[in-house]
Amino acid sequence: MRTQDQRLSRRTFLKVTGMGVTIAAAAACAPAAAPQAGDDETASGQPGAEQIDLDYWYIWGGGGGEGQVAGCDLFTEHNPHITMHPLTAGGVILDKTLAAFAAGDPPDLVDLILCAPLAGRGALIAVDDYIESSSVVDLENYQPAHLEAVNWAGERWGLPANEGLGWLGLARNRNLVQEAGLDEDALPTDFEELHAWAGALEEIDDDGNVQVLGMDIRGILTYPDCWSVVMGKRYFDGETFEYNFDSDEFAEALQISKSFYDRVGAEKIAEFKAAQEGQPIPSPSAAGKVGLFTGGSWTPGSLALNAREDLEFGFSFVPDGAGEGKSPFFAGTHTAMILNGSENVDAAWQFLEFTSTDEYNRRVYDVSGFIMGTKSFIESLDMSSLYPGLDFYTTGLSEGTRVWGIASDPNWYLAWDEFLALEEEVGFGTTDPGEGLQILQEKLTTELAKVLDA
Amino acid sequence: MLAFISPWILGFLGFFVYPLLLSLYYSFTEYNLLQPPKFVGLTNYVNLTEDSHYLNAVGNTLYFVVFSVPLGVLTAFIIAFLLNQQLRLRVLLRMIFYIPIVVPISATAILWMWIFNSNWGLLNNLLALIGIQGPSWLGSPTWSKPSLVIMQLWLVGGSVLIFLAALQDVPRALYDAAMVDGANAVRRVWHVTIPMVTPAILFSLLTGLIAAFQTFANAWIMTGGGPIRSTEFYVLYLYENGFRFFRMGYASSMAWILFGAVVVVTVILFRTSARWVYYGGEG
Numbered sequence: 001m002r003t004q005d006q007r008l009s010r011r012t013f014l015k016v017t018g019m020g021v022t023i024a025a026a027a028a029c030a031p032a033a034a035p036q037a038g039d040d041e042t043a044s045g046q047p048g049a050e051q052i053d054l055d056y057w058y059i060w061g062g063g064g065g066e067g068q069v070a071g072c073d074l075f076t077e078h079n080p081h082i083t084m085h086p087l088t089a090g091g092v093i094l095d096k097t098l099a100a101f102a103a104g105d106p107p108d109l110v111d112l113i114l115c116a117p118l119a120g121r122g123a124l125i126a127v128d129d130y131i132e133s134s135s136v137v138d139l140e141n142y143q144p145a146h147l148e149a150v151n152w153a154g155e156r157w158g159l160p161a162n163e164g165l166g167w168l169g170l171a172r173n174r175n176l177v178q179e180a181g182l183d184e185d186a187l188p189t190d191f192e193e194l195h196a197w198a199g200a201l202e203e204i205d206d207d208g209n210v211q212v213l214g215m216d217i218r219g220i221l222t223y224p225d226c227w228s229v230v231m232g233k234r235y236f237d238g239e240t241f242e243y244n245f246d247s248d249e250f251a252e253a254l255q256i257s258k259s260f261y262d263r264v265g266a267e268k269i270a271e272f273k274a275a276q277e278g279q280p281i282p283s284p285s286a287a288g289k290v291g292l293f294t295g296g297s298w299t300p301g302s303l304a305l306n307a308r309e310d311l312e313f314g315f316s317f318v319p320d321g322a323g324e325g326k327s328p329f330f331a332g333t334h335t336a337m338i339l340n341g342s343e344n345v346d347a348a349w350q351f352l353e354f355t356s357t358d359e360y361n362r363r364v365y366d367v368s369g370f371i372m373g374t375k376s377f378i379e380s381l382d383m384s385s386l387y388p389g390l391d392f393y394t395t396g397l398s399e400g401t402r403v404w405g406i407a408s409d410p411n412w413y414l415a416w417d418e419f420l421a422l423e424e425e426v427g428f429g430t431t432d433p434g435e436g437l438q439i440l441q442e443k444l445t446t447e448l449a450k451v452l453d454a
Numbered sequence: 455m456l457a458f459i460s461p462w463i464l465g466f467l468g469f470f471v472y473p474l475l476l477s478l479y480y481s482f483t484e485y486n487l488l489q490p491p492k493f494v495g496l497t498n499y500v501n502l503t504e505d506s507h508y509l510n511a512v513g514n515t516l517y518f519v520v521f522s523v524p525l526g527v528l529t530a531f532i533i534a535f536l537l538n539q540q541l542r543l544r545v546l547l548r549m550i551f552y553i554p555i556v557v558p559i560s561a562t563a564i565l566w567m568w569i570f571n572s573n574w575g576l577l578n579n580l581l582a583l584i585g586i587q588g589p590s591w592l593g594s595p596t597w598s599k600p601s602l603v604i605m606q607l608w609l610v611g612g613s614v615l616i617f618l619a620a621l622q623d624v625p626r627a628l629y630d631a632a633m634v635d636g637a638n639a640v641r642r643v644w645h646v647t648i649p650m651v652t653p654a655i656l657f658s659l660l661t662g663l664i665a666a667f668q669t670f671a672n673a674w675i676m677t678g679g680g681p682i683r684s685t686e687f688y689v690l691y692l693y694e695n696g697f698r699f700f701r702m703g704y705a706s707s708m709a710w711i712l713f714g715a716v717v718v719v720t721v722i723l724f725r726t727s728a729r730w731v732y733y734g735g736e737g
Binding site: 101 | 484486487488489492571572573587590591592593594595679680681682683694697698699700702
């Protein structure tokens with residue numbers, strides 16, 4: 001028989017449950033148990049050293065991500081008291097970083113393309129003092145153009161890290177070029193010649209379907225920085241804080257871009273773009289059907305891995321749109337930076353510093369194939385034997401006669417997106433280049449004012 | 455009783471009401487997520503009226519809502535009606551129609567990019583068999599939105615299930631009575647089946663409308679909003695502003711306008727539903 005005393009009342013149940021939850025919560029919130037004697041030494045190899053955890057976010061998954069993990073492991077081997085927590089944040093890394101920052105829990109380190117968008121909004125730690133006192137980081141070892149990506153308002157906010165060679169070259173399908181009887185010793189030096197080559201390579205069937213695309217213009221359109229270096233006019237001046245989209249050079253750039261849209265029809269270009277799933281390099285299936293295209297240092301490797309084995313590709317400078325007879329070369333990179341809010345800035349700097357070493361870059365390269373553009377590391381690799389054509393993206397850094405880096409533009413993402421859309425609108429003939437550029441100029445100037453005011 | 459539901463109440467207040475109110479506040483600020491928000495009053499809302507890209511996104515979204523929702527409901531009803539007949543392999547067919555719902559949207563999007571490819575895609579090859587040269591589906595500003603509407607029909611499996619349940623709930627006696635009165639098959643569908651499934655139609659319309667107003671993933675993956683912004687839908691533009699262009703205040707104002715629009719449409723639908731929705735058991 002159940003008695004009143006034995007019955008579990010609702011009140012008692014709630015009391016017990018509440019107490020249990022409180023104890024569990026208190027346990028979760030309590031500081032970690034005090035380390036036992038000897039723990040420090042075992043864990044870190046440095047008696048008394050405090051164990052530090054660093055979150056490091058980057059874009060790459062797959063092999064690229066594995067390279068980052070390997071680099072982090074190597075760093076921890078050298079610094080046992082620092083545990084790295086590498087994380088593939090994917091293509092939405094900026095979004096995730098912003099959300100984490102707003103939530104008050106940003107990662108310690110993040111690898112993005114450039115510093116200015118975050119630095120201009122107070123989200124980064126300046127590293128000039130660290131660089132100055134470092135015995136490891138040698139700025140002379142970096143390509144000057146790569147260092148442009150770490151600048152904002154006269155200070156440096158990170159270090160170039162990962163995938164830093166050239167980001168703009170003209171690739172040609174040598175099989176198609178030879179079939180068309182084009183002379184590879186007389187490559188196009190201006191856009192008129194490029195059109196002539198595209199025309200000779202193009203093959204369109206009776207139904208209007210493009211069987212061979214003479215020139216895929218999308219690569220050069222990818223970043224406004226590409227047109228900056230091709231036209232010899234920076235779209236953003238990081239010293240005077242002014243945009244130059246409302247210039248003749250950019251109006252002409254849009255006309256050049258439109259002329260390639262007009263070759264086969266804007267819809268075909270857009271369709272081709274959609275079919276490539278956002279990648280500027282022709283997909284494996286399309287690689288044999290494109291005569292000329294533009295791309296960065298990843299292009300030879302991707303083609304070697306994905307395109308048919310019998311296809312051969314050659315690489316050269318994109319023509320000089322400014323008509324000055326120069327060899328334009330866009331030297332993009334990725335950049336590692338420390339977020340404002342990191343509780344371990346010194347340790348984060350140690351990692352940043354480590355990314356400048358050949359040992360780190362060798363480990364990342366061995367695992368992922370990523371090639372960092374520091375001078376000593378490039379010298380340590382035999383570029384000509386890695387992938388046919390890759391050496392162009394190395395020698396281009398020194399042989400290019402107009403070598404520019406990424407604009408230190410705090411509105412780089414907006415400029416990129418809007419300019420890309422404008423190119424398409426002009427290509428389709430729905431927007432006048434001058435008017436479109438004027439609107440873009442005003443929009444970016446308004447956004448820049450907000451950054452500068454803040 | 456309150457103690458039992460308090461975890462839910464706390465979660466609701468902390469993870470729903472608080473962010474909701476916060477986003478309302480942000481809509482009156484200039485906020486880049488990295489620096490403290492700055493109050494700017496109605497500026498964001500005023501700027502929206504002058505933003506041609508925003509107005510374009512509104513137009514694109516309305517197009518998608520107007521075409522995809524009724525077409526989706528109609529298609530789901532027809533499929534459910536057919537699946538409700540005494541067909542062989544009926545169970546297998548029902549499962550097949552539901553499969554797209556459980557396929558990740560990214561995989562579906564890639565699949566449809568292949569189907570829509572104008573050079574070697576399945577759709578244009580099928581059209582070529584009957585002598586029609588298909589358009590550049592995703593490459594043409596004229597055809598890009600219809601393409602996404604067509605693709606949306608692939609995802610009607612959920613509504614099909616709801617219609618199927620509703621159809622099976624229609625009393626047999628009503629059909630028998632209609633037949634005794636001399637109603638042919640079309641009249642039985644029009645005067646018996648459709649009135650009896652109007653609650654399911656209302657439900658499908660309502661959920662379809664809300665989902666269509668918020669359409670995002672297809673365009674994000676398949677077209678990136680192009681060509682020439684022809685598939686830049688409302689939420690896509692909102693997302694870009696909030697998380698790529700550092701304009702969370704602006705994006706918040708967009709979100710609240712969308713919320714208002716969805717509420718208005720929902721209220722209108724409910725208000726008018728009394729005239730055309732029949733709930734069994736009503737007097």
